[in-house]
Amino acid sequence: MALIEYRDALNQAFAEEIERDPNVVLIGEEVAQYDGAYKVTRGLWKKFGDKRVVDTPISEAAFIGMGVGASMLGLRPVMELMFWSFCTVAYDQIVNNAAQIRYMSGGLINCPIVIRGPANGGTNVGATHSHTPENWLANVPGLKVVSAATAYDAKGLMKTAIRDNDPVMFMENTLLYGEKGEVPEEEYLIPLGKADIKKEGKDISLIAHGRAALTALKAAELLAAEHDIDAEVIDLRSIRPLDEEAILASVRKTHRAVLVDENKPFCGVSAQIAAMLQEKCFDDLDAPVLRVTALDAPAIYAPKVEPKQLPRPQDVIAKVLSIC
């Protein structure tokens, strides 16, 4: 298997799907001639030309809405938001149009669109560029929400998202774009709605998505090495649809859970998981379900302080030790 960067895994997914389906078109700010603000689409404009890789003005409301309208006619637009934080200016198009058009038309209209981009804090760009809107979007029936932690997952999930006939919101991470991972040469797809057990364990379940899954993994290594605790790490990969079975099976095995989530705590993704666990695993639990989330304030700029605002391995370990 080739060892490639997360961004190149996405890039391969785009190239393969553009070649596979003439209706796939990449649209967004700087995706074509500039090669992508984070170089995720590098080389694709040169390879596929103006029709398939399209630069837009800085007009998120118009170009996201344009993608929705084009998808109604059968195109499969893959729209880049330079930051998911900018979805705020396109929110009406996502929430009222992409998400509702199928329902309000009684199933007459489909919206096979992918909206993608980085959704993370931790890069010292201030509160306006550091939102993690997966919970805002997962709250809207009609949308699907996906979050990839590794190069392998990014490619397999993206190819599935592009082929999916519903609107898929795809969360990436600027801190992961340069991370290398093994990606097979042959084609593969990862279904939406399937979690991945990133590490098996028997003592406690660490449940996370996106970069937090890697934080959990690091914590699990340290727990094993320093505290003789065998933690299981579940990476949700897909938030909506959600692999409830995998989550419940893990907690029924370990009887303990710490949820690790770069979302803010109030009605964050982990809040949904916690509600589910208390309802469906109450008798299996030997301890309260605990959470490690982003600290509940706007993302601070200060480069030396911001890392503390997001879950770190030591934060996870402290929570685990409090119940193990």
Add this chain to the structure above:
Amino acid sequence: METAIKVTDFASAPINSKLSKEEKLDLLRGMLRIRRFEREALQQYNGGKMGGFLHLYIGQESVAVGACSLMGDNDHLITAYRCHGHALAVGMTMNECMAELYGKATGCSKGKGGSMHLFAPDKNFWGGHGIVGGQTPLGLGLAYGLKYKGLKGAALCFLGDGAVNQGCFYESLNMAALFELPVIYVIENNKYSMGTSLERSSVVKDCLAQRGEAFLVDWAQAGGEDIYEVRAAVQTAIERAHNKSKPTVLELDTYRYYGHSVSDAKHKGGYRSNDEIEAYKRDHDPIQLYKRRLIAEGILTEEEFEKLNEEAKQEAKASVQFAEDSPLPEDASIFEDVYFEVDRQTEAGRTGKHFFHD
């Protein structure tokens, strides 16, 4: 008082001069069907048969009927929440529309959309949108899709005089011009954005279409009460879209007889005077104007007009009966039509939890 036929006679425009007698009567029939449908809907709404809002189009019929009469196979239409007129004009049945207003399973959207959200993609009609101006990027996208597929068509995107003050409209105009997309933004200027008059909402009072000039988009202003003028103006824009793949902003002057919605009690003697409303009905009613014209042309008599009017009325009454007799949506249908993959029970639809209620 008889209104004189205007000096500029759009009957002689090529698109109108070639109309057959039957086609001319179809235009009249189209307007009458909208008016009779909405009068029935109003009566039933006031009788408590419907929920939500009811935004009536009465007074504006010539705009939707005139524009839709020009649509070819690759011409598409999208509009805002005042959508009954466009829905009927593209060929939707009164039954499916009235049943949707009633929230019945036989409605065009199975009772999931309501009055503001009528759809018929098989007739190139993409709604019916509730957020003011929110449909303008979608219209851009329809035009983008047409161009991408290499089809010679146009996307007619209707909006009101209130919607022109939404930001996404300007983003869309810039992109339409930049990408050379065949979208036609038809501003139906009925003078009031809910209870706020044009004078109180726009810094330029006498022209909204001119705003297209900032983006080098061709624009025009035309009267909306004369269906021939509407057709002539829209045809020019359609030809620009078809032949040059370029956008247009077309402002049509029109008027609504009822409030913003039926629950808008202040529209009479509040933000506009009774005299203003009555004067418009008397002198500018699109159906009466067209009726007089057809009588003058010798292809319609009073009796024939009454017959068409009666037919529309009966069709509307029958649609009420249809809606009354139709079943409600099943409770389980709340969860249908949310996700394509779930509805079709594809592998994707069967993987993972899609709904989170108990």
